[in-house]
Amino acid sequence: MSVIHDPLSEEAAARIILSAAAAGSPLQIRGGGTRTLAQAGGRDILSSANLSGIVAYNPAEMTMTARSGTPLEEIAAALEKHRQMLAFEPLDLRPVLGTGGIPTIGGVFATNASGARRFVAGAARDSLLGVRFVNGAGEIIKAGGRVMKNVTGLDLAKLLAGSRGTLAFLTEVTFRLLPVPEDAATIVVSGLNDAEAAAAMATAMSMTVEVSGAAHLPESVRGRVLGGRLPDGAATVLRLEGLAASVAVRAEKLSAAMASFGAVSVLDAGATAQLWREIRDVQPYADGTARPLWRVSVAPTVGHQLVAALRLETGVDAYYDWQGGLVWLRMEANPEAELVRRYIKALGGGHATLMRASAAAMATTPVLQPQAEAIAALSTRIKEKLDPAGLFPAGW
Amino acid sequence: MEQIGFLPPKAAVLSRRREIVADLADLLPEGCLVHEPRELVPFETDAFVSYRRVPLAVALPETTAQVAAVLKYCHRYAIPVVPRGAGTSLSGGAIPQEDAVVLGLSKMSRILEVDYANRTAIVQAGVTNLAISDAVSADGYFYAPDPSSQLACTIGGNIGMNSGGAHCLKYGVTTNNLLGVKLVLVDGTVVELGGKALDAPGLDLLGLVCGSEGQLGIVTEATVRLIAKPEGARPVLFGFDSSEEAGACVADIIAAGIIPVAIEFMDKPAIAICEAFAGAGYPSDVEALLIVEVEGSEAEMDDMLRSIIEIARRHGVRVVKESQSATQAALIWKGRKSAFGATGRIADYICMDGTVPLSQLPNVLRGTAEIIERHGLRVANVFHAGDGNMHPLILFDANDPDDAARAEEAGNEILKLCVDVGGCLTGEHGVGIEKRDLMRHQYAEADLAQQMAVRAAFDPQWILNPSKVFPLEGRPAA
Ligand SMILES: Cc1cc2nc3c(=O)[nH]c(=O)nc-3n(C[C@H](O)[C@H](O)[C@H](O)COP(=O)(O)OP(=O)(O)OC[C@H]3O[C@@H](n4cnc5c(N)ncnc54)[C@H](O)[C@@H]3O)c2cc1C
Numbered sequence: 001m002s003v004i005h006d007p008l009s010e011e012a013a014a015r016i017i018l019s020a021a022a023a024g025s026p027l028q029i030r031g032g033g034t035r036t037l038a039q040a041g042g043r044d045i046l047s048s049a050n051l052s053g054i055v056a057y058n059p060a061e062m063t064m065t066a067r068s069g070t071p072l073e074e075i076a077a078a079l080e081k082h083r084q085m086l087a088f089e090p091l092d093l094r095p096v097l098g099t100g101g102i103p104t105i106g107g108v109f110a111t112n113a114s115g116a117r118r119f120v121a122g123a124a125r126d127s128l129l130g131v132r133f134v135n136g137a138g139e140i141i142k143a144g145g146r147v148m149k150n151v152t153g154l155d156l157a158k159l160l161a162g163s164r165g166t167l168a169f170l171t172e173v174t175f176r177l178l179p180v181p182e183d184a185a186t187i188v189v190s191g192l193n194d195a196e197a198a199a200a201m202a203t204a205m206s207m208t209v210e211v212s213g214a215a216h217l218p219e220s221v222r223g224r225v226l227g228g229r230l231p232d233g234a235a236t237v238l239r240l241e242g243l244a245a246s247v248a249v250r251a252e253k254l255s256a257a258m259a260s261f262g263a264v265s266v267l268d269a270g271a272t273a274q275l276w277r278e279i280r281d282v283q284p285y286a287d288g289t290a291r292p293l294w295r296v297s298v299a300p301t302v303g304h305q306l307v308a309a310l311r312l313e314t315g316v317d318a319y320y321d322w323q324g325g326l327v328w329l330r331m332e333a334n335p336e337a338e339l340v341r342r343y344i345k346a347l348g349g350g351h352a353t354l355m356r357a358s359a360a361a362m363a364t365t366p367v368l369q370p371q372a373e374a375i376a377a378l379s380t381r382i383k384e385k386l387d388p389a390g391l392f393p394a395g396w
Numbered sequence: 397m398e399q400i401g402f403l404p405p406k407a408a409v410l411s412r413r414r415e416i417v418a419d420l421a422d423l424l425p426e427g428c429l430v431h432e433p434r435e436l437v438p439f440e441t442d443a444f445v446s447y448r449r450v451p452l453a454v455a456l457p458e459t460t461a462q463v464a465a466v467l468k469y470c471h472r473y474a475i476p477v478v479p480r481g482a483g484t485s486l487s488g489g490a491i492p493q494e495d496a497v498v499l500g501l502s503k504m505s506r507i508l509e510v511d512y513a514n515r516t517a518i519v520q521a522g523v524t525n526l527a528i529s530d531a532v533s534a535d536g537y538f539y540a541p542d543p544s545s546q547l548a549c550t551i552g553g554n555i556g557m558n559s560g561g562a563h564c565l566k567y568g569v570t571t572n573n574l575l576g577v578k579l580v581l582v583d584g585t586v587v588e589l590g591g592k593a594l595d596a597p598g599l600d601l602l603g604l605v606c607g608s609e610g611q612l613g614i615v616t617e618a619t620v621r622l623i624a625k626p627e628g629a630r631p632v633l634f635g636f637d638s639s640e641e642a643g644a645c646v647a648d649i650i651a652a653g654i655i656p657v658a659i660e661f662m663d664k665p666a667i668a669i670c671e672a673f674a675g676a677g678y679p680s681d682v683e684a685l686l687i688v689e690v691e692g693s694e695a696e697m698d699d700m701l702r703s704i705i706e707i708a709r710r711h712g713v714r715v716v717k718e719s720q721s722a723t724q725a726a727l728i729w730k731g732r733k734s735a736f737g738a739t740g741r742i743a744d745y746i747c748m749d750g751t752v753p754l755s756q757l758p759n760v761l762r763g764t765a766e767i768i769e770r771h772g773l774r775v776a777n778v779f780h781a782g783d784g785n786m787h788p789l790i791l792f793d794a795n796d797p798d799d800a801a802r803a804e805e806a807g808n809e810i811l812k813l814c815v816d817v818g819g820c821l822t823g824e825h826g827v828g829i830e831k832r833d834l835m836r837h838q839y840a841e842a843d844l845a846q847q848m849a850v851r852a853a854f855d856p857q858w859i860l861n862p863s864k865v866f867p868l869e870g871r872p873a874a
Contacts, residue, residue: 060651061754083653112595119594125603126572141846142839147751148783149569149823151558151607152831152838153865154847158571158603167599179653202513206536208627208692246696299592301513325514325594351597369597374585378853379599385849396598 002028006047010132010140010171016046017169018138021389029165029392031069031107034092034099043393048106051171054078056146063129063146065174068106075105079177087178088124089115089276095286096293097356106170112162115280116213116239119300119322121178125161132172133160136387146174159382166395167386181241185251186213186267186275189258191233194218194304194320200261201323202301204238207257209250213239214323215279216304221319224284226275231265239276279321285330292335292357293328298350300325309343310336335365371396400488400829402449402863405495409452409475416475417453420497423465428503430454439480439498443545444488444830446746446800451478451492456500460578460586460616463499467614468584470497476859477582479610481522481553484545486747487828489557489609493863499614501552507531508617514592515622516575521552521615525559528620537622540567543824544733552615558607560824562658562732565782566691567623569824571606576619579605579612582855591619604850609826610861612854626691629657631728632701634708635682635715639663639777642684643757645711646781649688649704650754656704659782660687660732663761666739666776666789673738676731677724679715686781687732735778736789743774744794746830748807750814751785751823763813764788771806773799785823786814812837827865835867848872 005027007013020027028043048069055065059082066075072090079085090108094100107113109131114123130144143156160170189200197216204211217225217235238258240250255264267275278284285293298306303324310316315332329340335357344350351369354362371379379396409416417431430436431453440448452475457463470477476496483490492498501522509518510532517528517539525546528539542561543549549559555577560569567573576590589605590596605612636642646659662670662678662685671678678685686708690700705716719725739745752760761777768775768790779787788810792803811821811831815838821831835844848866852858858871 058753058755060647062650063753112600114595122568122572123595125600126568135846139842139846142843143846145818145820145838147753147819147823149560149564149751149780149785150820151824151826152820152822153827153835153844154850155558155571155603155607156847156850158600158606159850161603162595162600179655198513205515206512206624208536208624243696243699245699246692249693249695297593297595299511299514299516300594302592322594349591350593353597371598372587374581374587375589375598375601378581378587378601381853382599382601382850385853386846 002042003044004047005044006050008050010134013046013134013169013171014138014140017134017136017391020044021136021138021391026393027391029169031104031110032071033101034094034103034107035097046169048104048170055172059084062177063174064177065146065172066105067172068104068170070105072103072105072108083180084177085180086175087117087121087127089117089280090124091115091280093282093355096282098288105173109161109173110164110170116215116276116321119214119325120212125158127175128157128161128173129176130174131157131160131170133168133170135168136389136391144174148176164395166392167383183244183247184239184241184269184272185247186272187238187240187251187254187258188230188265188267189236189262190231190265191262192236193234194307196261197234197236198301198304198324200236200258201238203257204254205323207254209240209254210242211238212241213237213276216320216324217284218319220317221284225278226271231263237275239272282328284319285328290356290358292331292361293355294331294340294352295355296327296329296340296344296350296352298325298327298344299348302347302350303327306343306347310340313339335361337365341369368395400447400833401868402493402829403868405493406474409473409495413452419469420453420455420466423469424455424457424462428456428458428462430456439483439492442483442485442488442490444486444491444828446794447488447491447829449491449493451496451498452494454498454500456503458503460580463580463614463616464584464586466497466499467580467582470859471583471857474857474859476862478861479552479556479614481550481556482524482548484549484553485557485828486749486825487822487830489826489828489864491829501550501616504616511592512537512622516592516619517622518617518619519551520617522550525549525551525554532622536625538625539620540564540573540623541570544736551618551620555606555615555618556608556610557824557826560780560785562660562780565659565780566655566657571603573621574602574606574618575621577602577605577615578617580614580616582613582860607826609828609865611851611865612860627693628697629689629691629725630697630701631687631689631719631725632704633678633715633717633728634686634688634713635679636684637682637712637714639684639761640758641711642686643761643781645686645708645713646757647754648707648711650782652703652707654700654703656688656690656700656782658687658689661777661779661781662732662735663777665774666735666778669738669742669776670731670735673741674727674731674734676727678731682715687728732778739776739789739791743791745789745791746803746807747825748786748788748790748810749822749825750811750819751783752814752817752819754784756817756819757781757784760786760813760817764810767806767809767813771802773803773806783823784819808834829864832865833867
């Protein structure tokens with residue numbers, strides 16, 4: 001049975017790391033425990049559960065500092081009081097992965113988990129201003145700061161964002177916030193096939209209407225969001241946010257342009273919030289099964305080509321976010337990792353992460369995209385500089 | 397006053413100068429190597445002109461393969477390499493050293509691909525910032541980060557410094573608009589980081605490279621984000637009776653949840669300098685001026701400007717000048733964007749770049765004035781106020797060594813003040829040599845050591861731009 005360490009302070013975390021290093025017993029870092037990112041393999045667990053709480057919230061400057069184990073819910077509640085939010089819409093994968101746990105802010109940044117607004121407002125890493133962490137040598141390190149612009153030295157905060165517990169134990173994060181838009185609406189274009197949808201989304205993005213979400217839900221998926229209330233046929237959905245008057249003007253403009261692609265309807269702010277939450281959290285595939293689920297990141301116009309190519313060879317179902325650049329790909333039977341990655345490569349590159357599959361398939365499939373040799377070697381050298389004893393799992 | 401030091405030149409490199417030049421000539425096509433002493437002079441400094449070092453040679457490769465060949469050679473003989481774009485760095489980031497080969501990207505200045513459906517452009521590192529926007533402008537797009545030097549500076553240099561500009565308040569700085577690079581590692585290996593996909597697998601090496609000041613590798617190509625141009629953009633000018641009121645107004649605009657595209661600040665001396673140069677119609681009888689720009693349709697702009705003007709009135713704004721035409725808008729921006737050049741015509745100056753939390757703006761403006769006065773100098777403040785990125789231009793006479801020393805001293809005090817109120821040494825110009833010896837004021841020893849260790853994972857021998865960013869003492873042994 002693995003031991004769970006949940007230190008109350010950075011110093012205590014440093015002591016745990018030092019003694020683990022001395023004993024030669026590797027550690028697995030855990031945030032809210034909502035997903036298992038690398039194979040724990042019986043390692044002892046270093047948890048941020050007790051490093052919790054908002055350290056500083058300055059609504060006027062739109063920045064917040066929180067300990068890494070702070071539940072996302074607590075942060076959202078604090079932000080709501082001032083009508084502010086995280087720009088990158090962190091996703092909650094518990095429903096689709098069938099896991100429990102409590103999402104934490106540290107876990108969000110450690111996985112760089114970013115939702116629909118990513119393709120216009122950046123990923124979690126783009127909101128991260130500063131971090132504190134304990135490295136594998138037990139040293140407490142600060143990087144970045146709390147101001148919006150900072151190019152003082154190497155940007156280690158970016159390196160830590162998305163490092164998935166492979167480099168160091170995040171203890172505190174400082175991030176920027178955005179005001180919650182006053183109003184929002186979604187333009188729904190119905191009945192487009194995947195290729196037509198890609199063209200429609202590209203057109204929408206070329207317009208000056210500031211689309212902040214562009215997704216395509218093929219007919220197989222359309223009924224699994226908004227309680228099936230979207231109009232019949234595949235749904236291409238485009239989100240607009242901002243001041244109410246401005247949203248109305250832009251909605252009209254966008255609707256007019258989209259009418260040449262298909263039947264257009266509009267969702268109000270309430271339905272918009274629900275729809276984009278479900279798209280973000282992969283609700284359509286929260287089907288209680290362990291059928292293999294890939295998260296694929298490619299150039300936006302390539303997403304539908306990839307799915308079309310795969311369809312000829314195997315049973316897949318898919319939907320698209322980020323204008324087509326983020327593909328949630330559910331396989332009928334096997335993960336088909338080799339096939340998926342071969343087509344991604346052939347279509348110009350990108351990467352695929354296996355998010356869900358049967359335990360057996362997870363154990364035998366390369367879950368993360370294998371990297372070019374030179375990049376993998378460089379990543380290993382970097383890891384050695386943060387975690388010289390190799391206490392934390394490697395993973396790239 | 398002590399001058400900023402460089403690493404002592406390696407005797408072993410200097411003594412092999414002729415051989416090295418001959419070897420590099422073999423690696424490069426004709427016309428791509430500069431080594432005549434007279435021809436090396438233009439490369440001896442950048443826009444931080446107080447410091448000069450004539451390099452050993454300048455390589456101006458035309459292809460990634462040639463960049464790789466030069467690096468591989470220099471790596472083999474541990475010859476320092478200083479990457480260079482247009483040499484507009486304000487922190488001395490591109491200043492060479494006597495034993496260094498300058499690797500200039502100026503011949504690699506092509507736009508390789510524009511892809512509107514994916515809203516990306518792939519460009520060579522030596523292309524100028526403005527050339528990207530110019531190439532896509534007719535089709536309704538632009539590349540967002542817009543340093544005032546955009547006519548000259550290169551995208552490679554922008555990546556080196558993670559440069560910003562007036563419009564970064566809304567669109568973010570270079571790192572937020574960069575999707576991928578082709579990077580030549582110190583041993584000549586070529587890697588692709590990122591690409592047209594919105595995120596890359598594994599560690600965020602792209603995020604690490606952006607802003608690394610040429611110390612992790614040489615960027616030869618970049619994939620950047622293009623953005624559809626807004627329907628319209630309109631600046632408004634505000635004149636205030638005090639810098640503090642203007643500073644407080646900025647903080648209140650942001651706190652109100654309004655994010656304009658740009659909020660630029662100028663104090664009285666800066667207004668006078670810019671007005672004399674550009675004739676932009678700035679009011680001459682105010683203590684401070686804000687340029688606030690909003691974007692969108694006419695109705696949206698009206699809406700936003702109304703709220704912004706209301707906030708300014710609460711802060712006792714005395715002059716409100718809404719731009720009535722595109723020509724007027726262009727003129728307003730011309731004044732702002734020529735601020736550094738115009739200042740350079742009346743005096744020598746050094747430009748500080750500290751960033752502070754917004755609530756500290758009035759406090760730091762006061763502190764700056766006091767420091768400047770104590771040193772018997774003059775200052776003009778012109779900066780990106782919306783994100784707290786301050787640019788006091790300290791005016792001095794470069795022919796008077798005492799004046800120059802006091803200017804450097806005052807600059808250091810101002811930057812320390814920025815750090816002490818919760819900010820940082822540099823928001824967009826980079827550390828270079830200029831702020832290198834202040835790094836210990838911002839970072840604890842362990843923090844710096846961690847950064848240096850990561851740097852060494854890329855360049856164990858410390859040959860890439862070695863005199864920059866990290867204090868010369870206390871570096872890890874190679
Ligand atoms: C009048 C004036 C106004 C300015 N305004 C702004 C402003 O508004 N905002 C702002 O952020 N900056 C501004 N700057 C500073 C400067 O223009 C920027 O730092 C710019 O990005 C430098 O680009 P460059 O091509 O001149 O690079 P250089 O000065 O040649 O080099 C900058 C750094 O990048 C490295 N480097 C260059 N090319 C490469 C490459 N291909 N691969 C790896 N490393 C490389 C160099 O070694 C150096 O460390 C201004 C400068 C001037 C003179």
